[in-house]
Amino acid sequence: MSTVIETGRLTKSYGSHRGIIEVDLSVQAGEIFGFLGPNGAGKTTTIRLLLDLIRPSSGQAMVFGLASTGHAVEIHPRTGYQPGEFGLYDRLTGGQTITYFANLRGGVDPAYQRSLMERFDLDPSRQYREYSKGNKQKVGLVVALQHRPELLILDEPTAGPDPLIQQSFFDLMREARGEGRTIFLSSHIIDEVERSCDRVAIIREGRLVRVGTVEALRDLSHHQVELTFAGPVPLDAFAGLPGVSHLEPEDHRLRLRVAGPIGPVVRAAGQYELLDFTSREPSLEETFLAEYGRESVDVRNG
Amino acid sequence: MSATADQPASLTVVRRPSTLSRVYGLGSVFGKTLRDTRWAVVALTIVLCAIIAVTAQAYVGEFDTVASRAALAAQMAALPALFQGLLGAPIAIETLPGFLSWRSLGFMPVLFGTWSLVALSGTIAGEAGRGSLELLVAGPLPRAAIATQKFGAHALAMAVSLGSCAMVTWAITIAVGKLPGDETSLGAAVAMFGWIFLLSLTAGAAAFAAGSFFGRAVAAGSGAAVLFGSFIVNGYAQLVPGFDTLQHLSMFDWTEGFRPLVGQWDWPPLAAVAGLALLLAAVGVIGFARRDLGSTIRLREGGRAVLPVGLSGPVARATSDRLSLALAGGLGLGLFGLVVAASADAFVRTIQDTPGLQDLIERMLPGVDLTTAGGVLGLYFVNFGTLIIGLLAAALVGGWASDERERRLDLVLTTPLSRLRYGAASGLGVLFGLLATVAVMAAGIGLGALALGDDPVTPMAGSVILGLYGGAFAGLGLALGGWGRPGWAAGFVAALTFGTFLLDLIGGIVGFPDWVMQLSLMQHLAHPMTGDYDGPGIVLMSVLAAGGLLVGAIGWTRRDIGR
Numbered sequence: 001m002s003t004v005i006e007t008g009r010l011t012k013s014y015g016s017h018r019g020i021i022e023v024d025l026s027v028q029a030g031e032i033f034g035f036l037g038p039n040g041a042g043k044t045t046t047i048r049l050l051l052d053l054i055r056p057s058s059g060q061a062m063v064f065g066l067a068s069t070g071h072a073v074e075i076h077p078r079t080g081y082q083p084g085e086f087g088l089y090d091r092l093t094g095g096q097t098i099t100y101f102a103n104l105r106g107g108v109d110p111a112y113q114r115s116l117m118e119r120f121d122l123d124p125s126r127q128y129r130e131y132s133k134g135n136k137q138k139v140g141l142v143v144a145l146q147h148r149p150e151l152l153i154l155d156e157p158t159a160g161p162d163p164l165i166q167q168s169f170f171d172l173m174r175e176a177r178g179e180g181r182t183i184f185l186s187s188h189i190i191d192e193v194e195r196s197c198d199r200v201a202i203i204r205e206g207r208l209v210r211v212g213t214v215e216a217l218r219d220l221s222h223h224q225v226e227l228t229f230a231g232p233v234p235l236d237a238f239a240g241l242p243g244v245s246h247l248e249p250e251d252h253r254l255r256l257r258v259a260g261p262i263g264p265v266v267r268a269a270g271q272y273e274l275l276d277f278t279s280r281e282p283s284l285e286e287t288f289l290a291e292y293g294r295e296s297v298d299v300r301n302g
Numbered sequence: 303m304s305a306t307a308d309q310p311a312s313l314t315v316v317r318r319p320s321t322l323s324r325v326y327g328l329g330s331v332f333g334k335t336l337r338d339t340r341w342a343v344v345a346l347t348i349v350l351c352a353i354i355a356v357t358a359q360a361y362v363g364e365f366d367t368v369a370s371r372a373a374l375a376a377q378m379a380a381l382p383a384l385f386q387g388l389l390g391a392p393i394a395i396e397t398l399p400g401f402l403s404w405r406s407l408g409f410m411p412v413l414f415g416t417w418s419l420v421a422l423s424g425t426i427a428g429e430a431g432r433g434s435l436e437l438l439v440a441g442p443l444p445r446a447a448i449a450t451q452k453f454g455a456h457a458l459a460m461a462v463s464l465g466s467c468a469m470v471t472w473a474i475t476i477a478v479g480k481l482p483g484d485e486t487s488l489g490a491a492v493a494m495f496g497w498i499f500l501l502s503l504t505a506g507a508a509a510f511a512a513g514s515f516f517g518r519a520v521a522a523g524s525g526a527a528v529l530f531g532s533f534i535v536n537g538y539a540q541l542v543p544g545f546d547t548l549q550h551l552s553m554f555d556w557t558e559g560f561r562p563l564v565g566q567w568d569w570p571p572l573a574a575v576a577g578l579a580l581l582l583a584a585v586g587v588i589g590f591a592r593r594d595l596g597s598t599i600r601l602r603e604g605g606r607a608v609l610p611v612g613l614s615g616p617v618a619r620a621t622s623d624r625l626s627l628a629l630a631g632g633l634g635l636g637l638f639g640l641v642v643a644a645s646a647d648a649f650v651r652t653i654q655d656t657p658g659l660q661d662l663i664e665r666m667l668p669g670v671d672l673t674t675a676g677g678v679l680g681l682y683f684v685n686f687g688t689l690i691i692g693l694l695a696a697a698l699v700g701g702w703a704s705d706e707r708e709r710r711l712d713l714v715l716t717t718p719l720s721r722l723r724y725g726a727a728s729g730l731g732v733l734f735g736l737l738a739t740v741a742v743m744a745a746g747i748g749l750g751a752l753a754l755g756d757d758p759v760t761p762m763a764g765s766v767i768l769g770l771y772g773g774a775f776a777g778l779g780l781a782l783g784g785w786g787r788p789g790w791a792a793g794f795v796a797a798l799t800f801g802t803f804l805l806d807l808i809g810g811i812v813g814f815p816d817w818v819m820q821l822s823l824m825q826h827l828a829h830p831m832t833g834d835y836d837g838p839g840i841v842l843m844s845v846l847a848a849g850g851l852l853v854g855a856i857g858w859t860r861r862d863i864g865r
Binding site for chain 1: 862
C-alpha cells in the first residue's frame with residue numbers, strides 16, 4: 001500500500017498561541033483514517049496544513065508524495081475537501097455553487113453530480129443563504145465528492161445533516177474505500193469514528209497522543225475488571241500485577257483497571273473462591289478519556 | 303428535599319456586571335457596542351484633530367496679517383454663489399474659526415456621516431450575519447432594548463470623538479491664533495461639532511431605520527442617499543436646475559444659518575434635524591422589535607436575476623460578485639454626471655449675465671472651455687466624483703476581502719486553482735467592477751452632453767480617467783489585502799480616499815508645500831473631462847492599479863489563509 005499522507009514533525013504556531021506540535025502521521029491508500037480530538041486540539045490546523053491553506057512553522061506535510069507547500073496545485077486536483085466551517089456564495093443557488101466548483105475542477109461527471117444530490121436529498125434550486133445548516137453541509141459534501149477524488153479530507157462532516165443523510169454519507173465513504181480511495185476524517189464524535197474508520201489518531205493539545213487501529217486502541221488501553229470474592233478481598237495478590245491499577249476494594253468486591261494482557265489477573269483470581277468475575281471491554285470513548293487523563297503518552301504509529 | 307438549605311449563601315449569589323462594564327465593556331449590549339467601536343473613535347478623532355491642527359497652523363502661517371486675510375476674504379466673497387459649491391458661503395474667513403468652519407468643518411458631516419451609516423447599517427445586520435443575533439435575542443433583553451442600546455452606544459461613541467475634536471479646536475484657536483477674532487469659545491466649538499454630530503447621526507439613523515426592514519446593502523444605500531444626496535443637492539443648487547427646489551429637503555440647507563464658530567446661531571433647524579434623527583432611530587427600533595428575525599424585504603432580486611452569475615471561472619465569479627454594487631455606484635455617478643453635464647447651458651447663461659466672471663474663470667482655469675459640458679463637468683463633477691469613486695473602490699475591495707473573511711476561500715483554494723491565479727482573478731473582479739461603474743457613469747455623462755448637443759466623447763473618455771483613479775486606490779488596497787489582512791484593505795482605501803480629498807480641499811488654499819500636494823493623486827488628473835490629460839499621472843495610476851493587483855496576488859502565495 002502506498003502512503004497518501006505523511007507528516008514529519010509537523011508544527012504550526014500562531015504567535016503565542018499553540019497550533020500543533022511535531023505531529024507525525026502516516027495514512028495509507030485505501031483506508032478510512034479517523035482523526036479524533038476535542039475542540040481546539042489541532043485537527044483543523046493539521047488539515048489546513050495538509051491542504052496548504054496555512055504554512056508550517058517547521059516540519060513538513062507530504063500528500064501523494066509531494067510537499068503540500070509548493071505543490072498545492074498538483075495535490076488539489078486529486079483531493080476533495082469539506083471544511084468544518086465554511087461560507088459559500090449567498091446569492092447563488094446550491095446547484096450554481098456546485099456547478100461553479102465543478103467548473104473550477106473540471107472533469108466532473110454531471111450524472112454522478114446529480115446522483116450525489118439525489119442521495120443527499122438536496123434541492124439545488126434554492127439560494128445558498130436560504131439553506132439550513134444541514135443543507136449547507138450537503139452542498140459542501142457534494143462539492144467535495146463530485147470529482148471522485150483519490151483523497152477525501154473531511155473536517156467534522158456529519159455535524160449538521162440528519163441521521164438518514166449521515167447514513168448515506170457513511171455508505172458513500174465505504175463505497176469510496178471499496179474503490180481504493182482514501183478518506184481522512186476528522187471528528188470529535190467517537191461513535192462516528194469507531195464505526196467507520198480503519199485506523200484512528202488521537203490529538204490532544206496540539207500533540208498526537210496515539211495512532212492505531214480502532215481495535216488496537218481499545219486493546220492498548222484497559223479492561224475494567226470487577227471481582228466478587230466469597231471471602232475477604234486479597235488486595236495484595238493483585239496490587240503487584242503488571243498493568244493493574246486503580247484498585248478499589250469494597251466489602252467482598254474488588255474493582256481494578258488492567259492495561260495490556262488480562263491473563264495475569266485471571267490467573268491470580270483463580271487462586272481464590274470467586275462468586276463473580278466481570279471484565280468489560282472499554283468503548284473507544286473510555287479509551288479516549290483515559291488517554292486524555294494521562295500526563296504523558298508515547299506516540300506510536302500502529 | 304431542600305437542595306439549597308445546606309449550600310453556603312455565597313454560592314447562590316449571582317454576580318452582576320459592574321457599572322463600568324455595563325457602560326464600557328462586556329456587561330451590556332451598550333457597553334460591548336461602545337467597546338467594539340473604540341478603535342474607530344480613536345482613529346477618526348486623531349484624523350480630524352490632525353486636519354484641524356494642520357489647517358489652523360497653515361492658515362495662520364500663510365495669512366499672518368490683517369491685510370492678507372482681508373484680501374483672501376474679499377477674493378472668496380467675489381466668487382459668485384455658483385462657484386462656492388460644496389463648501390458653502392465663506393463667512394468671516396478672515397478669522398481662524400471662520401476659516402476652519404468654512405474649509406475644514408463644513409465637509410465633516412460627510413466623513414462622520416459615512417462612518418455612522420456604515421456602522422448603523424451593520425449593527426443589526428452584521429450581528430445577524432455572524433449568527434450571534436439569535437443568541438442575543440434569545441436572552442432576557444427585549445429586542446427594542448437591544449436596538450436602542452446599539453444605537454445609543456454608537457451615538458455616544460460619535461459624541462466622544464466629536465467632543466474631543468471640539469476641545470482640540472478650542473485649544474488650537476487659543477494656541478495658534480495671532481489676530482483678533484482668532485480665538486473661539488469652548489461653547490461655540492462644542493455647538494459647531496454638535497452640528498456635525500446631528501447631521502452625521504441623521505444619515506446613520508436613516509441606515510438604521512432601513513436596516514430594520516431591508517438588508518445591509520439597502521440600509522447603507524439609504525443612509526448614503528440621505529447623506530450624499532443632501533450634500534450634493536445643497537452644494538449644486540445654484541448650478542443644476544431643479545436642485546434649487548430639492549435643496550429645501552437637504553439638512554445642510556436647513557442648518558445653513560447655524561455656524562457657531564462665526565457667531566451664527568439658529569437653533570430651531572438644528573432641533574428639527576435632531577428630531578428627524580430620533581424619529582428615524584425610533585423607526586429602526588420599532589421595526590427591529592416587530593419583524594421576524596432574519597427576515598428582510600429583498601428589493602433587488604429582479605434586477606439581480608438579469609445579471610450573470612459568473613460560474614465559468616474565478617474571474618467571472620469575482621466580477622459577478624462585485625457587479626451589482628459597481629453598477630449601482632455607476633448609476634449614481636452617471637445620474638450625477640448627467641445632471642451636471644445637462645446644466646452646462648444654465649451655467650453658460652450665468653457666466654454671460656455676470657460681468658467680469660468670464661475673465662475670472664479664464665484666470666482660474668486657463669485653457670478650459672467652461673461653455674462645454676466637459677468644462678462644467680471638470681469644474682463641478684470631477685472633485686466630488688473622485689471621492690465617490692474612491693469610496694466605491696473601498697466598498698468593492700471590502701467585498702473582495704469577504705471571500706477570505708467568510709471562509710469561502712477554504713473551499714476555493716482547495717480546488718486546482720493556484721493562489722496566484724486566485725489573487726489575480728479576484729483582483730481583476732474588483733477592477734472589472736470599476737470598469738462597469740465607468741461604463742454606466744460614462745453613459746450618463748454622454749447623455750448629458752448629447753442633450754446639450756455637445757461632444758459626448760471627450761467627457762466620456764474623461765470618466766475613464768476617474769475610473770483609473772479608483773483603480774489606483776483599489777490596487778493599493780488589493781496589495782495590502784494580499785500581503786497583510788484583507789480586513790484592513792477596505793478601510794485603507796477609504797482612508798486614502800478621504801485623505802486625498804481633504805488634502806486637495808485644504809492644501810491648495812493654505813499653501814501646503816508642493817511635494818505634499820503632489821502626494822494627492824488628484825493633482826495628477828489634469829482636466830480629463832475636456833480632453834486635457836496628465837500622461838505621467840495616467841501611467842502612475844495604471845501602475846498602481848495593475849501593480850497593486852500583481853503585488854497583492856503574489857502576497858496571496860506567501861501567507862496563511864484565513865488568519
